[in-house]
Amino acid sequence: MRFAVWVWSTRATSKSVTVTVTLGHVRHVTAPHFTVCPSADKARCVIGTLPKGQADELQAASWVRATAASGEQIQLTASATGKDARAYQASGSVEVTSATPTTSVSIKQRKSI
Numbered sequence: 001m002r003f004a005v006w007v008w009s010t011r012a013t014s015k016s017v018t019v020t021v022t023l024g025h026v027r028h029v030t031a032p033h034f035t036v037c038p039s040a041d042k043a044r045c046v047i048g049t050l051p052k053g054q055a056d057e058l059q060a061a062s063w064v065r066a067t068a069a070s071g072e073q074i075q076l077t078a079s080a081t082g083k084d085a086r087a088y089q090a091s092g093s094v095e096v097t098s099a100t101p102t103t104s105v106s107i108k109q110r111k112s113i
Helices: none
Strands: 002-008 014-023 033-036 044-050 055-061 073-083 088-100 103-111
Touching: 002 014, 002 044, 002 073, 044 055
Parallel strands: none
Antiparallel strands: 002 055, 014 044, 014 073, 033 055, 073 088, 088 103
């Protein structure tokens, strides 16, 4: 499963911007990690300087095992921090709609970040 995480600065240039992603308490799901990021270290993405008015799209992923039950809720939370910037946190969740032992699960988006 993949999540898009958008970050932007609205009032001034933000420096030392870092975004982390976490999952709520769920079974059958691997820890999230960044797949699109300027400088990623698993669940931590270092953006650096983010000019006022500029947005960056990051992407995070996690694997849902075939043992996941239909209806299981998976919530990802992204937290952004930066020097001279207000920290912010947002989350989104998906619901497992089906799983079979031989294929990956399919998911239905419930709310986006």
